[in-house]
Each structure stands twice: as C-alpha cells, then as structure tokens.
Amino acid sequence: MLGFVPGKSVQEYREHADTLLSECDAPFVKQVCDWWQSPECWYAYESKAGARWWGNNGGPKNYCDRLSETLPERPSAPAIRVRVRTPCFYCEKDIFKADEKVEMCVLSCACSTWYLHTDCESKFVFPRCFKCSSLYSKTTINKRLCSL
Numbered sequence: 001m002l003g004f005v006p007g008k009s010v011q012e013y014r015e016h017a018d019t020l021l022s023e024c025d026a027p028f029v030k031q032v033c034d035w036w037q038s039p040e041c042w043y044a045y046e047s048k049a050g051a052r053w054w055g056n057n058g059g060p061k062n063y064c065d066r067l068s069e070t071l072p073e074r075p076s077a078p079a080i081r082v083r084v085r086t087p088c089f090y091c092e093k094d095i096f097k098a099d100e101k102v103e104m105c106v107l108s109c110a111c112s113t114w115y116l117h118t119d120c121e122s123k124f125v126f127p128r129c130f131k132c133s134s135l136y137s138k139t140t141i142n143k144r145l146c147s148l
Contacts, residue, residue, distance in 0.1 A: 013037060035059065047074040090120035101143065107136040 008016075017033035035041045044054035048068045055064025086095045088104075095104050095115055105121035107114040109129035116124060118140065128135055 010037070045071070047071055049074070086115065088117050088120050089114035090116050090124050093117075103140065103142045106139040106141060108139070109136050110134040 014037065017037070020029055020033060040054050040057065041059065043050040044059060044064060044067060045051070048071050051064045051068035051071055055061045055068070084096075087093065088095050089107075095117060096102055103118050105116045105118050107116065107121070107124070109132055111129060111132040111134075114136075121138070126136075
C-alpha cells in the first residue's frame, strides 16, 4: 500500500508519509498516510478478525477483505478465572464475600491507600501513616464488590 509495510516504527511511517506527501498531495495519498499512523491499521495485519474489523470501521473495505483471506486465524486466549482477594489491612480477612453489600473504611495518605472493615477501623489507632507520616483521610463506603 504505497510502500507502507507492517513492522516499522511510527517514526519510519511518518518519514515515509512525509516523503510521499512531498511528491504528491492527492487526497487518497494523504488518506493512506493517515491510515498508517493509526493502530487500527497495524492490527489489521495481525489477524483475520483485525483486517475485517478495520475494513468495517473506516479502512479500505476491499483491501481488508483480501487481506483477511491471506492472514492466519488467531485463536483467542481462554478466559481465566482468578479469585480476587480483598484483604482488610488490619485483620487480613477478606472484606468482600460473594455479592454481599459491605461497609468498609478507606484510609488514604500521601503514599498509600488501606482498606479495612469498619469494625477494624475502630481498632486501628494510628492517626498517621507509618511510611510517610502524613495524616490519614477516612472514607466510609457501603457497596458491593462488583459495583465498585
């Protein structure tokens, strides 16, 4: 596509575009130069789905259809379930359980943010951070984990 090939740096694409535009200022040349400054164009060369997406979202439709025929199908990564642990800074037990509504306290200072059960916050006696010595600001939140 006008001498643009995948795998170059943004600077190399910009220099090539400047060279082309200094020789010809036709609108289609400017359009191709603009495409190669866009990550959507680069993704089109990585997979069939990327080429199809770009063709349907502002890229050259016929070119992308042909490009998708030559590219390999890339399998998507399998979904991985990760257990989210939300420990209380004071007692280290999980703050959230499933989808229950929980009241918790957030202590913030200049360097850190600490999450505590509201019961544990009353036992936490330090008014200043042990790392940066600034005073804690306190916020109480009453939410479900999935709504945060």
